Amino acid sequence: MRIGIDVGGTHTDAVIMDGNTVVTSTKVLTSADVMEGVANALDTVIGNCGLPTDAIQSVMIGTTQFTNAIVERRQLAETGVFRLCLPAGRGLPPMVDWPDDIADAVGRHSYPLHGGYLYDGWPVADLDDAEIDKAIADAKGKGLKNFAIASAFSPMNAAPETLVAERIKAAIPDAHITCSQSFGRLGLMERENAAVLNATLLQFAERVVSAFLDALRTRNLTCPVFISQNDGTLMNADFVRAFPALTFASGPTNSLRGAMLLTGLEDAIVVDVGGTTSDIGVLQGGFPRESNAVIEVGGVRTNFRMPDIQAIGLGGGSLVSADGQALGPQSVGHRLTTEGLVFGGQTLTATDIVVASGHQAIGDAEAVAHLPKDMVETARQRMLTILDCGIDMMKPGAVQMPVILVGGGSVLVTGDLQAASEVHRPEHAGVANAIGAAIAQVGGESEKIISYQSLPREDAIAQLSREAEAQALSAGAAQESLRVVDIEETEVPYMGQDTMRVRVKVIGDLAIKPAGAKT
Amino acid sequence: MKLGAEHLDDLALGSVFLATGGGGDPHVPKLLTAEVLKRTGPVDLIAPEDLPDDAFVAAIGNVGAPTVSLELLPSDDEALIALEAFEKQMGRTLDAVISFEIGGGNSLIPIMAAASRGIPVVDGDGMGRALPEAQMMTYAIRGIPSTPALACDYARNVTLFTTKGTDVYERHIRALAMSSGGMITTVEHGMTGATVKQALIPGTVSFALKLGSFLRENRGQAPALLAPLQALFADSIYGECRLIHTGKVVDKSTRIVGGFDVGNTIVEGFDAGTAPVEIDIKNEYLLARRGEQVLASVPDLIIIVDYETSEPINAERLRYGQRIAIFAIGCPEFYRKPDALNAVSPRHFGFDLDYIPLEQLPY
Numbered sequence: 001m002r003i004g005i006d007v008g009g010t011h012t013d014a015v016i017m018d019g020n021t022v023v024t025s026t027k028v029l030t031s032a033d034v035m036e037g038v039a040n041a042l043d044t045v046i047g048n049c050g051l052p053t054d055a056i057q058s059v060m061i062g063t064t065q066f067t068n069a070i071v072e073r074r075q076l077a078e079t080g081v082f083r084l085c086l087p088a089g090r091g092l093p094p095m096v097d098w099p100d101d102i103a104d105a106v107g108r109h110s111y112p113l114h115g116g117y118l119y120d121g122w123p124v125a126d127l128d129d130a131e132i133d134k135a136i137a138d139a140k141g142k143g144l145k146n147f148a149i150a151s152a153f154s155p156m157n158a159a160p161e162t163l164v165a166e167r168i169k170a171a172i173p174d175a176h177i178t179c180s181q182s183f184g185r186l187g188l189m190e191r192e193n194a195a196v197l198n199a200t201l202l203q204f205a206e207r208v209v210s211a212f213l214d215a216l217r218t219r220n221l222t223c224p225v226f227i228s229q230n231d232g233t234l235m236n237a238d239f240v241r242a243f244p245a246l247t248f249a250s251g252p253t254n255s256l257r258g259a260m261l262l263t264g265l266e267d268a269i270v271v272d273v274g275g276t277t278s279d280i281g282v283l284q285g286g287f288p289r290e291s292n293a294v295i296e297v298g299g300v301r302t303n304f305r306m307p308d309i310q311a312i313g314l315g316g317g318s319l320v321s322a323d324g325q326a327l328g329p330q331s332v333g334h335r336l337t338t339e340g341l342v343f344g345g346q347t348l349t350a351t352d353i354v355v356a357s358g359h360q361a362i363g364d365a366e367a368v369a370h371l372p373k374d375m376v377e378t379a380r381q382r383m384l385t386i387l388d389c390g391i392d393m394m395k396p397g398a399v400q401m402p403v404i405l406v407g408g409g410s411v412l413v414t415g416d417l418q419a420a421s422e423v424h425r426p427e428h429a430g431v432a433n434a435i436g437a438a439i440a441q442v443g444g445e446s447e448k449i450i451s452y453q454s455l456p457r458e459d460a461i462a463q464l465s466r467e468a469e470a471q472a473l474s475a476g477a478a479q480e481s482l483r484v485v486d487i488e489e490t491e492v493p494y495m496g497q498d499t500m501r502v503r504v505k506v507i508g509d510l511a512i513k514p515a516g517a518k519t
Numbered sequence: 520m521k522l523g524a525e526h527l528d529d530l531a532l533g534s535v536f537l538a539t540g541g542g543g544d545p546h547v548p549k550l551l552t553a554e555v556l557k558r559t560g561p562v563d564l565i566a567p568e569d570l571p572d573d574a575f576v577a578a579i580g581n582v583g584a585p586t587v588s589l590e591l592l593p594s595d596d597e598a599l600i601a602l603e604a605f606e607k608q609m610g611r612t613l614d615a616v617i618s619f620e621i622g623g624g625n626s627l628i629p630i631m632a633a634a635s636r637g638i639p640v641v642d643g644d645g646m647g648r649a650l651p652e653a654q655m656m657t658y659a660i661r662g663i664p665s666t667p668a669l670a671c672d673y674a675r676n677v678t679l680f681t682t683k684g685t686d687v688y689e690r691h692i693r694a695l696a697m698s699s700g701g702m703i704t705t706v707e708h709g710m711t712g713a714t715v716k717q718a719l720i721p722g723t724v725s726f727a728l729k730l731g732s733f734l735r736e737n738r739g740q741a742p743a744l745l746a747p748l749q750a751l752f753a754d755s756i757y758g759e760c761r762l763i764h765t766g767k768v769v770d771k772s773t774r775i776v777g778g779f780d781v782g783n784t785i786v787e788g789f790d791a792g793t794a795p796v797e798i799d800i801k802n803e804y805l806l807a808r809r810g811e812q813v814l815a816s817v818p819d820l821i822i823i824v825d826y827e828t829s830e831p832i833n834a835e836r837l838r839y840g841q842r843i844a845i846f847a848i849g850c851p852e853f854y855r856k857p858d859a860l861n862a863v864s865p866r867h868f869g870f871d872l873d874y875i876p877l878e879q880l881p882y
Binding site for chain 1: 546547550551554555589590591592593594595596673674675700701767789826827840842
């Protein structure tokens with residue numbers, strides 16, 4: 001049995017799963033200190049299922065705490081940023097394009113240094129020992145404990161980052177360090193930004209992980225604990241202490257993965273209808289389709305892997321025009337339960353329409369009985385059209401696809417969707433995120449620019465696969481279950497024939513110890 | 520007018536639209552230019568007609584591979600080093616600089632250079648868009664020698680080129696860019712004010728700025744932008760503006776051929792009644808066809824934007840599944856003349872067809 005927990009901004013959900021079956025689930029309000037809500041959710045599901053805690057083999061947690069810390073600029077530690085790419089990049093310091101409030105929060109401590117490599121392995125410059133020592137001494141003088149290190153082409157040669165990290169450790173033994181090579185993808189500034197966002201969260205990650213472990217331990221849950229990351233895979237507790245930033249956007253990913261489990265569909269469109277927006281994502285081979293765009297987190301450009309989510313302005317609280325022709329994007333949001341007509345309010349919302357049309361019995365139907373029938377019908381059809389257009393634009397091809405509806409607003413879908421081959425409304429859809437966390441697997445990836453003329457394609461892919469596997473193993477994967485799920489090859493313009501940017505991704509099952517074993 | 524840091528976001532956005540899929544992401548050049556302008560204050564944008572005939576002007580910009588330069592950050596003094604080396608070589612100080620191409624990051628490099636050197640930048644460029652090779656620039660087409668040219672790399676290495684023709688020059692700078700980590704800054708095409716006036720695409724810097732500010736203020740679904748965009752382009756050197764297709768990318772494949780990113784993409788229509796459109800790519804979007812029917816071709820501009828936001832999408836970021844709209848814009852008069860078409864017609868890019876101006880194609 002596994003426990004899945006999803007800590008969202010408003011609700012904390014928990015489920016107990018036996019294999020792929022939901023044994024019990026609960027939804028509680030997220031508390032101000034987060035952990036009280038987690039404790040409540042845990043106590044409820046454990047109480048409900050009535051099994052001894054040693055029957056639980058693992059606990060998986062999805063949490064928005066780290067994303068929210070960045071967005072709200074809370075819990076961020078001042079961070080020294082060491083960049084090795086001089087003499088390139090003169091006059092372009094780290095964090096130059098960050099919003100002022102977050103740049104101030106992490107302290108604007110930047111140390112540009114000589115070093116790094118070109119795409120072909122030629123050094124940009126030799127490392128300058130005196131320069132490195134001076135930078136470390138300065139950071140030490142300022143009392144900095146958190147550090148991000150980025151060097152040019154570190155996905156191909158991480159030696160400069162590793163060396164500087166060792167020097168910092170030697171000078172400041174209690175330093176918290178993030179090297180940019182851990183965030184693989186090419187693009188020095190975006191990778192450096194990812195490393196800084198990660199480094200600034202390291203003490204907070206310590207506290208969050210300890211609090212989770214304490215909550216579990218006091219309930220006698222001694223099984224391994226995992227936290228889900230943005231690509232639908234898991235990391236173990238130690239990994240999260242080192243890489244909290246990898247949890248960004250894990251919420252939508254878990255929702256997609258949960259929808260897959262609940263329906264058994266590996267290729268489908270998932271529509272999560274909330275109060276203000278409907279978030280549309282795509283399952284491909286059981287995993288979310290990833291976005292290729294530069295992803296901003298809290299206004300900072302990063303290279304994180306994120307699911308490709310299209311948010312359209314239609315939800316249960318969407319405002320409806322008097323003629324029923326226009327819905328959203330304005331919404332009463334979470335005030336729906338006081339402002340919607342059926343809840344005794346004064347505002348005509350999408351929820352009022354589905355009650356007026358007789359498709360749902362929510363609140364006081366009398367309060368919408370006066371609405372003209374043809375207007376209600378116009379608005380009802382309009383909702384379906386808006387969703388249809390959104391779904392159609394996310395579909396990978398012209399053929400119809402199954403659509404899975406999750407989220408409280410899915411009551412808005414009152415008829416057939418033309419873009420859908422079939423519409424699924426799975427049971428337990430309200431806790432899809434927690435289910436998605438509970439079933440997550442473990443992955444790893446590696447990316448490099450490689451000339452197939454100097455390293456044949458087969459060898460290159462084998463080498464990248466080994467690196468990706470090593471990463472998956474350190475995140476808690478079982479060796480025998482690892483498989484390559486994606487090989488992406490992109491040719492690099494102007495750089496001569498057969499120069500490719502190659503990315504290999506592997507995924508495997510969690511190495512789960514038998515029930516009752518110690519962490 | 521004066522160009523300050525506050526103009527750079529709009530200029531960059533407008534320049535990506537005019538880049539027709541090429542030109543590279545202007546984000547980093549924009550940051551760097553902003554840092555320089557913070558120190559120097561704004562730059563004078565000088566109209567071509569205000570340039571004295573005996574003024575000395577040179578073209579400046581970056582040459583290289585945007586993908587590789589994701590790791591090799593540019594520096595704020597590269598442009599100045601190249602400019603000063605050029606002046607020393609020519610024994611003359613420059614009165615103004617001008618852009619290679621308004622499309623993409625090269626719209627910003629001359630501004631950074633002009634700010635560092637304390638001279639104006641000319642309102643115009645050598646392409647009116649982005650194009651992949653030096654011999655496609657208006658300056659080369661007018662027969663202005665590209666060399667002597669000076670290049671500066673990331674480590675302040677400076678290289679002088681004196682080549683026999685622009686095609687040889689193009690090969691040599693390409694080779695230097697590759698051995699310098701993927702990107703160099705070059706100063707070339709030294710010319711007088713009188714020559715510049717004969718050889719440039721005028722007004723493109725101020726137009727890119729206007730276009731960028733329009734796109735920023737009117738962010739939204741592409742079809743809603745068509746009418747105001749048509750008004751904007753009708754009142755410019757470009758003229759015609761069409762929305763030729765909306766749909767989803769169902770295939771994209773590119774390969775390196777002769778040092779360029781060559782391939783195509785297929786865009787299925789949103790509604791099943793519209794046949795798919797195929798776009799041929801050589802760094803830039805060059806040719807749009809529905810079946811056998813040409814919808815637009817180089818040197819006219821083909822622009823792919825995100826359907827929802829109308830944000831332009833570069834060819835290297837275009838991928839399967841994206842929801843897009845395709846605009847076509849008529850090219851400036853300069854490129855419709857036989858001498859220019861010799862360098863930039865569809866035939867020159869290896870397509871077996873002649874250039875038909877956009878407004879003569881069915882719509």
